[in-house]
Amino acid sequence: xxxxxxxxxxxxxxxxxxQLLEQGHEVVVYDAxxxxxxxxxxxxxxxxxxxxxxxxxxxxxxKVKAVIKDEAVTHIVHLAAVLxxxxxxxxVSGGMIDVIGTLNVFEGARDSGRNIRVxxxxxxxxxxxxxxxxxxxxxxxxxxxxxxHYGVFKQANEGNARxxxxxxxxxxxxxxxxxxxxxxRDSGLTxxxxxxxxxxxxxxxxxxxxxNRMDMQYVEDTAAIFLGCLFTGKQGAHAFNIExxxxxxxxxxxxxxxxxxxxxxxxxxxxxxxTVAKRMxxxxxxQYLNGNKPNTSLADGIQKTLAIFDxxxxxxxxxx
Numbered sequence: 001x002x003x004x005x006x007x008x009x010x011x012x013x014x015x016x017x018x019q020l021l022e023q024g025h026e027v028v029v030y031d032a033x034x035x036x037x038x039x040x041x042x043x044x045x046x047x048x049x050x051x052x053x054x055x056x057x058x059x060x061x062x063k064v065k066a067v068i069k070d071e072a073v074t075h076i077v078h079l080a081a082v083l084x085x086x087x088x089x090x091x092v093s094g095g096m097i098d099v100i101g102t103l104n105v106f107e108g109a110r111d112s113g114r115n116i117r118v119x120x121x122x123x124x125x126x127x128x129x130x131x132x133x134x135x136x137x138x139x140x141x142x143x144x145x146x147x148x149h150y151g152v153f154k155q156a157n158e159g160n161a162r163x164x165x166x167x168x169x170x171x172x173x174x175x176x177x178x179x180x181x182x183x184x185r186d187s188g189l190t191x192x193x194x195x196x197x198x199x200x201x202x203x204x205x206x207x208x209x210x211x212n213r214m215d216m217q218y219v220e221d222t223a224a225i226f227l228g229c230l231f232t233g234k235q236g237a238h239a240f241n242i243e244x245x246x247x248x249x250x251x252x253x254x255x256x257x258x259x260x261x262x263x264x265x266x267x268x269x270x271x272x273x274x275t276v277a278k279r280m281x282x283x284x285x286x287q288y289l290n291g292n293k294p295n296t297s298l299a300d301g302i303q304k305t306l307a308i309f310d311x312x313x314x315x316x317x318x319x320x
Contacts, residue, residue: 137281154174171236178276183309196208211273216298
């Protein structure tokens with residue numbers, strides 16, 4: 001199999017590439033900056049050398065379509081996007097990247113002459129604020145009422161994916177992460193818990209700029225879920241919640257303290273509230289994956305992340 005990963009050098013993309021290489025797949029990287037520096041922190045250079053990197057913008061229709069066709073791509077993991085703060089400040093350019101870029105991927109799959117399967121990053125931002133719903137975990141049957149441009153863009157992508165299936169037969173899965181954490185998560189507001197762990201590994205204090213609960217999802221699990229959906233072979237256009245572990249950011253320091261004595265005092269929290277419902281039910285995803293959904297506990301995810309940061313610090317490769 002020859003897998004195209006867009007936005008591959010980001011956090012989830014780096015773990016997706018790691019797992020694809022471990023499984024022996026050919027990987028084509030398409031990114032505005034295709035240098036896989038995060039991946040280099042996770043695997044030997046001999047593995048990185050197996051990648052086929054291509055520089056390009058996801059909103060470049062002609063180039064995206066040419067890459068999909070000319071590189072003999074059989075599967076696509078589409079992760080290229082800009083996040084909520086950027087889209088709120090720059091809705092036009094944000095829409096070009098997040099919506100037009102996704103349309104380019106699906107058109108490229110349609111026009112390739114091959115039966116290409118697509119798994120793409122939607123977002124929990126398709127949900128509205130918590131007060132818009134009953135106090136219960138939300139399922140895919142609940143109404144989507146996003147309160148941000150970013151959420152509206154992701155909702156549009158889910159709708160367009162359904163049309164590409166009914167009209168062109170392109171099977172796809174859109175996945176709705178909430179707060180992905182772990183090594184490599186270093187941008188976006190909800191990256192703060194991961195940045196806090198990086199600072200802890202260096203013995204530094206860190207203030208998390210959030211004050212609400214977040215659904216924390218370990219990045220290695222998230223990447224595995226993307227690939228599980230990519231290789232099922234099941235037909236249709238689906239969009240699924242991903243459920244992790246809820247924790248209030250004011251309690252995150254105490255959770256880290258349980259894994260490393262003295263670390264809790266380095267972490268404080270307080271700031272904005274993300275206007276997205278946080279209680280998810282991912283029973284539909286678990287059924288789709290035949291029960292094979294990884295579920296690393298928050299305690300184990302914190303421990304694994306600290307271990308990676310500790311290793312990098314000991315190698316002199318961890319810098320603020």
